[in-house]
Amino acid sequence: MARHEADREDLMAEATALRQRVELELPGAAEHVFAGFRDNGGCSIYFDADPVYHFDADGGLRRAFVAGNLYRSQGKTVARLSRTRTGHEVHLVRRDLDAVELATFLAAMRGHLARLHSALADDSVRIVQQVPAAADLRPRLIAVLSAAQQGRLSDSIRKR
Numbered sequence: 519m520a521r522h523e524a525d526r527e528d529l530m531a532e533a534t535a536l537r538q539r540v541e542l543e544l545p546g547a548a549e550h551v552f553a554g555f556r557d558n559g560g561c562s563i564y565f566d567a568d569p570v571y572h573f574d575a576d577g578g579l580r581r582a583f584v585a586g587n588l589y590r591s592q593g594k595t596v597a598r599l600s601r602t603r604t605g606h607e608v609h610l611v612r613r614d615l616d617a618v619e620l621a622t623f624l625a626a627m628r629g630h631l632a633r634l635h636s637a638l639a640d641d642s643v644r645i646v647q648q649v650p651a652a653a654d655l656r657p658r659l660i661a662v663l664s665a666a667q668q669g670r671l672s673d674s675i676r677k678r
Contacts, residue, residue, distance in 0.1 A: 529554070529564060530647055536562060540648035540655045544637045550646060551634055553659055561662045565630055577665025578672035582627070593674040595620050624669040635663040 529552045530541055536554025543550055549566030556562075559575025570583040579596070582589040588599040592614055599610040615623060637643045638660050648655060 530649065533562075538649065538653055538655055538658075540659070541646040542634075542637075543644040543646055544634065545642045551643075553655070555655075555658065561659070561666075563631070563634070565634075569627070569630060571627060571631070571666070573662060573666050574672040576670070576672075577662055577668065578670045579627070579666065580672045584623070584626070589623070591671040591674060593671060596623060596671065628667050628669060631663050631667050635660060635667065638663070 529536075530539060533539060533552075533554055535556055537557055539552065539554030541550050541552050551566075552562075552564040554562050560573060560580070561577075562570065562572045564570045568583060568585065571579060572581040574580050578591070580591050582596070586601075588601075588610065589596045590599065591597075595614050595616075597612050597614050599612050602609045602611055634643075638656050
């Protein structure tokens with residue numbers, strides 16, 4: 519994630535850990551969608567600068583950035599990490615989502631993913647740019663979206 523909450527960097531140029539990546543324009547949407555794959559099979563999907571979802575190789579949600587908050591999987595739920603600033607320091611305050619909050623969070627995520635899945639499936643997206651240029655990333659992205667829409671959470675992410 520970017521240190522500053524302003525616009526994100528140029529992901530096509532700078533997200534080199536995502537070896538395969540694509541920028542898409544969805545019909546009727548002002549924002550572009552950026553998606554990329556890591557060597558370990560994980561996938562990141564950016565709906566402009568917010569929301570952002572990161573999935574493991576099996577489509578389980580690992581992390582997210584939504585409405586200015588960081589989220590991470592805790593295995594059975596998701597923890598919201600809110601930034602608090604004091605002087606020259608930034609602290610992350612953790613709070614696990616309760617069952618209702620988790621259901622609301624996952625429903626919103628599924629809505630974003632379903633819109634992208636539908637546009638890819640009916641071939642109504644426009645590829646703005648991609649790396650590598652000759653790759654067809656649509657089938658792989660459709661597969662990840664199908665798995666991710668199930669709302670499965672990855673194993674807990676532990677701070678190292």
